[in-house]
Amino acid sequence: MTGLATVGKLAGETVGQEFLIFTLGNEEYGIDILKVQEIRGYDQVTRIANTPAFIKGVTNLRGVIVPIVDLRVKFAQQGVSYDENTVVIVLNFGQRVVGIVVDGVSDVLSLTTEQIRPAPEFAVTLATEYLTGLGALGERMLILVDIEKLLSSEEMSLMDNVAKSA
Template identity: 65%
Template sequence: MSQTAHTQTNAALHQAHSEVSGNEFLAFTLGKEEYGIDILKVQEIRGYEPVTRIANSPEFIKGVVNLRGIIVPIVDMRIKFNLGEPVYDQFTVVIILNIAGRVMGMVVDSVSDVTTLSPEQIKAAPEMGTTFDTDYLIGLGTLDERMLILVDIDKLMSSAEMGLIEEAAA
């Protein structure tokens, strides 16, 4: 009997493993909350460099930087979601995302690690309680004592609200 149980857990594990093979999340913090985004959307992580301001754009669009010859817009999520006073120092981190062929940078407070979450660990997001519109959330990831707010970064960055992409903004 114990053997059957063992096989079952094994199978379950196996199944979970194959299902979540893509579900690796990069965890980062904004204010006091911890967020996660699909690791496959992340191109690289860099320090914060001075940007060139773009006139007449929303305050959370910090400007553009030169990323090895391409011009990349930088958005500060802390300003976008009113998470305290943004500080720019040597610890400020920019996550460079590659979304729908477009490259953009996202300023966050810090990046912690990459975690693998199985579907069971991902719970549906409650209708309230986060600064993100639930439309842009995949769910909440639970990992031991931690809770990650999983953001559908694709949807968020191409949304009209961000105004980063022409079609959406128009």
């Protein structure tokens, strides 16, 4: 893989950034593949009292207590269900390991800088600071997410406390 990237740079091509593409409802999202540790099926988690609804609980992943966040609940989606297609993406970033629950994972895509457009500015009522941009791939529009901005520092410290208390 490194050889291909080197050849692409030598040939003057723009080498893209890779994103893991996942779905929430009918929307497709992308997250930096370098932050993905693994992808697992959804298993029951140990619920922790007095946590927000989007923090589903914790799970033990090979001796590491991992907080599990349901992005569908965080994004206030209706009719959230857990079935054989529900997936947990385990992320490793900023000295933390966090699992995010999504409806499914489709593929890994490489997007060039020309294919990534800035996130649109919406009204004050919609938080967009967690968007790194929109990926355009043919007719597909991908919402590119910065997980570190999506989970606020307050939420991250809450998850650290949840992991420690488990």
